[in-house]
Amino acid sequence: MNALFARHAILLVSMVKIVVLMFVLMTSLAYLVWLERKVAAHIQGRWGPYRVGPHGLMQPLADALKFLFKEDTTPAGADRFVYFLAPFVTLSLAISTIALIPFGPGAVQIFGQRTPLVIANVNIGLLAVFAITSIGVYGVALAGWSSNNKYSLLGGLRSAAQMISYELSLTMSVAGVLLLAGTFNMSEIIMAQSGYTWGFLPRWNLLSPTAPQLLGFFCYFVAAVAETNRLPFDLAEAESELVAGFHTEYSSFKFAMFFMGEYASMITVSCLATILFFGGWLSPFPQTAAFAWARYLPAAAFGIAGIALVLNGLRYSTAWGRVMLPVMGILLCALAGLLARPGSVDFLQGPLWFVLKVLVILFVYIWVRWTLPRFRYDQLMGIGWKFLLPVALANIVLTSLAVVLHK
Amino acid sequence: MSAQLAVFFILAAMAVAGAVSLIVQRHPIHSALSLIVVMAALAGLYLLLEAEFIAAIQIIVYAGAIMVLFVFVIMLLNAGVEERTSLSRTAFYAGVPLAMFLLVELAYRVERASGPMAAQPSPAAATRGLAMLLFQDFAFPFEATSILILIAILGAIVLAKRDV
Secondary structure, eight states: OHHHHHHTHHHHHHHHHHHHHHHHHHHHHHHHHHHHHHHHHHHTTOOOSOSSSGGGTTHHHHHHHHHHHSOOOOOTTOOHHHHHHHHHHHHHHHHHGGGGOOOOSSEEEETTEEEESOSOOOTTHHHHHHHHHHHTHHHHHHHHHHTOOHHHHHHHHHHHHHHHHHHHHHHHHHHHHHHHHOOSOHHHHHHTTOSEETTTEEOOGGGOSSSOOHHHHHHHHHHHHHHTTOTTSOTTTOHHHHTTGGGTTOOHHHHHHHHHHHHHHHHHHHHHHHHHHSOTTOOSSOSSGGGGGGGGHHHHHHHHHHHHHHHHHHTOSSHHHHHHHHHHHHHHHHHHHHHTSHHHHHHHHHHHHHHHHHHHHHHHHHHHHTTSOOOOHHHHHHIIIIIIHHHHHHHHHHHHHHHHHHO | OOHHHHHHHHHHHHHHHHHHHHHHOSSHHHHHHHHHHHHHHHHHHHHHTTOHHHHHHIIIIIIIIIHHHHHHHHHHHTOOOOOOOHHHHHHHHHHHHHHHHHHHHHHHHHHHHOOOOOOOOOHHHHHHHHHHIIIIITHHHHHHHHHHHHHHHHHHHHHHHTTO
16 A cells, blocks of 8 residues: 555645645635625625625525526537537636646645645646637537527637637737746746845836836736636627527536636636736745735734624624624634744745735726626727737737847 | 556547547537547647647647637538538548558558657757747748748738628
8 A cells, every 4th residue: 555655646646636726716616706796796886695694605505506406408409419518628628727826835745745836837837728728719619509599609609709819819918928937837937026126016027127017917817808708808698699698508507517617717817817927926025024024914814804704793684694704703813823823924925925816816807897898799809909919919029129138 | 558658548549539530420510529639639649758838839729729710610601410422432432441551551661660769858948949940040931931821811811802
């Protein structure tokens, strides 16, 4: 047994990491939907989910159960094999990109093996992510085609054309970052952004002293919103024109798979933006004695959130909420206490800053969706080809010039 | 059997099965999907050869861009199941022996040519080396190709716009 374990240690350790990451990802997917509904509601002056559990916190569970128990229908005349294949393609591709994202600089001990906080640390990390997302279009296109429904087909066609167009700008917008970092490896791209201009301004690619990637980030973000088929670029769904677009005919768990796929790719794109433009796990504060207090900021944030939750929970309308919310608050405070211990405070710096940046980008993502109206289809193509692509190309030229002059 | 060899055989079987399915399938979309499987399996084989960059490009360009275009056109034209005509039957009877002949010839050549392989550069250096070759040593052919493609695009636009 031990010999077998020693031979396949890397396999077993990877398995453990995959299981843990899957659990975290699935939970955060569920609560991302909750967050989206809450933010949308507050933007529109509503309360959002409020009935299932305090502040609607049990809503994701209720949604999942509802999806599972709905009838799973297949339309007449559908191409059955492709109809079944499409949701699997969408979800599995959206999830698998997470394997390439590094979450922190440290390493953890699993079964006595030291292993970094990433499942696959490969030389072509960034290219591999783009390779996986570039196949993602098949899920949507094939779903639209196989449903044997004109609205679905139109949605599939639109998304295929849209994703080809915007993928170009997406890839081009990242070239500036690659020029600055000189590598495809994600961890090395992050490490290339360490350091501080004038002692306090972080040298993230967005604020790089050589060539600030403001244009690059703008192009990346717009193209990423279009790649994930979200408003204002959700022409593949366009409720007002195409019923529900490519997933009109899908019900039950197959629909849930498309739904989860969309949110999983949102998380991937936000993680990528964090790595490429916001310095990944790097802290925004310099690591000097004057800023030593900044190391305790994540723990302090947890503590304040816990106290706020306790105070809010004690005044909650239902008895269940008056118990559950304070308990959660106390747990958060305990977590903050654990985080503030000298051993864990340094180790958890990276992952916590990373998650915080990803959350901010996800919030902007949701904010954009509920603020901007949908573009017309010709406007969408016009923006992609006539505006975004030239800007991304200009960014490459400017960055190359800056890099050459800087040397 | 080493793990690498096992992965090779799995990928090779995938590629061959995909290629056979590409021909046997009656519906264009199913054929296109089979071709994507072939592309993905080939990318996996490149990875086994430690050509990481080529593997990624294989997926991005072929599986991700060109095949999407194929699928897009098939969907746009709403192409149905292909028909079997007397000509396609003739092609089948003529094609099988020809394919067999090609297979035997390839096997013979590969068998004779198998010598020691050249030393491989490290994967990280491979991408850099490829870039040097493309943009320094072969910069002129590279640029000439891009102009050729540009001319082709312009030609397509001229042809498409004639009716408008």
